[in-house]
Amino acid sequence: MNSEPLLLTTPSGDALKLRPEGPWTAANVSALETLSRSVGADVDRSRAVTLDMSGVSALDTLGAWILEKLSRRAASSGRSAEFVGVADHFSGLMDEVRQVNRHTPAPAVAQNPVLLRLGDLGRSTVSAREDITVFLQMLGALFMAVIGVLRRPRSLRLTSLIYQLYRIGWQAIPIVVLITFLIGAIIAQQGFFHFRRFGAESYTVDMVGILVLRELGVLIVAIMVAGRSGSAYTAELGSMKMREEIDALSTMGLDPVHVLILPRVAALIIALPILAFIGSIAALYGGGLVAQFYGGMSPAIYIARLHEAISVTHFEVGILKAPFMALVIGIVACSEGLRVKGSAESLGRQTTTSVVKSIFLVIVLDGLFAIFFASIGM
């Protein structure tokens, strides 16, 4: 018994006799490929090919296919090719391999790369319109669910709402406080460092106060919530969709928007303003600490300056934006979750899309609010 596969060639006139020997199995595939390639030219030259299988000690589909391919190569140009000496226990396998790969489908035609790009561009333009439709549909469905709850307040899923509040509100507080504290401290440090050159250090407090309350507090918190809770919503709803849980709900006569989505979005709308408030306070505190230890400004002066610099309007401008940002994050996260298809990859893709899209929309919304508040003079 040979441990290495061999392929002996015996040319006799126009005919070629091939004698494979040893184990023709998957384990020796690289040797087999080299062997079959090396006789390729001989096979093409000769008029008749005989494959003598009597020396084969072991055979599997892969080995059988390589031999079959040799015989087909000869047969393809009208020459004769035959197998002789096939052992009984290999004949079933050889017959099976004879049947396969007869109908190779036409390979996909390579397309013009420029046209392909244009096609992608067109498709993504159309899908942008679809995105807007999906967003509006979800907004409408939520609105209907809210009306349903107003009509029958008992139908609100209170347990679910409280649980979601706990998860996305209460559990988010530590990380929100930490990040906004650091942001406040960094802004204050930059303010002192740069304003010091022209003796305007005290205006740092104005900058920190206005920036944090009007813009940064709510924006940073919204971005964090989109990344932390929006992604969780998408993944949860997506895997529910994959396991047909959402279909099961619908068939029991329950509205998935009412049962799953409304409590989640409502929890976001309640939690985000609270988190934005807590975050803003943490940022002001961070700014105050930097003012004391880096800017040499006593806490009393910091608070007094802050009192002069900011008004309730600044606070209102910031906190008014929070529920709208929460609504956008919630709608994007939930509708992306419902768009998950069967595969694990699609779940990952929709989660990424959800986070990217909601952060983008939160920033766009912030810009629109800035224009709006400027035009009404707030």
Next chain:
Amino acid sequence: MDESQEEFAIRVRDLVVGFGRQTVLDHLSLDVRRGEILGLVGASGGGKSVLMRTIIGLIPRQGGSIDVMGQPIGGRKEGAAMTWGILFQQGALFSSLTVRQNVQFPLRENLVLSQELMDEIAIAKLEMVGLRAQDADKYPSELSGGMTKRVALARALALDPPILFLDEPTSGLDPIAAGDFDALIGTLQKTLGLTVFMVTHDLASLTTVCDRVAALADGKIVAIGPMRELLQSEHPWVRAYFHGKRSQMLQHEMR
């Protein structure tokens, strides 16, 4: 190699497997002969899948020994795909790969071969399990239940392993598809000379394709032999299994 190693594909001796305080397999012994189709029956939650997963090394054992093809198993995971192919109950196809890539996966990871040959082998395997070349570029989420099982079988057979494990291969298939699948397993087993270890509840599969049937109850193999011997068995659980109302009905139908 001595005689016994030649004869048996899988030898399980005094196997003990448990989770926490619960013992699932209690000093279980089982021999699977080379080239046979062995069906394993047992109550739901009775340890059938645990036995299979222990043999393939997914669950650690607390005692006993398992020899596969004359080699004791343990630790060594490389080359496992060359020894056995496994058809999981839900197919366990990789959802981010196409059907073709799923079948090629064991080839690509274990062998060095050209892309051309790999494509041909993948199509050959798919055709052998009764699929068409056009299905090769679909993703698992686009397949029906029966097709998923066939693709999973093609993947399990990609490297022509000597042993094939099937976990409830016909569950979730309609009787026609299940019958086709049984016939397919029978044919492939003959052509490729496989040893098949099949966990199943399908009485029709047991009667038509299995050479021997083993019954697992109380963590032990309580009866093993050809189907007609099992029907004669005096063990109370085996009697209840094969002579319950449902089974009687089916056996009447088949006669």
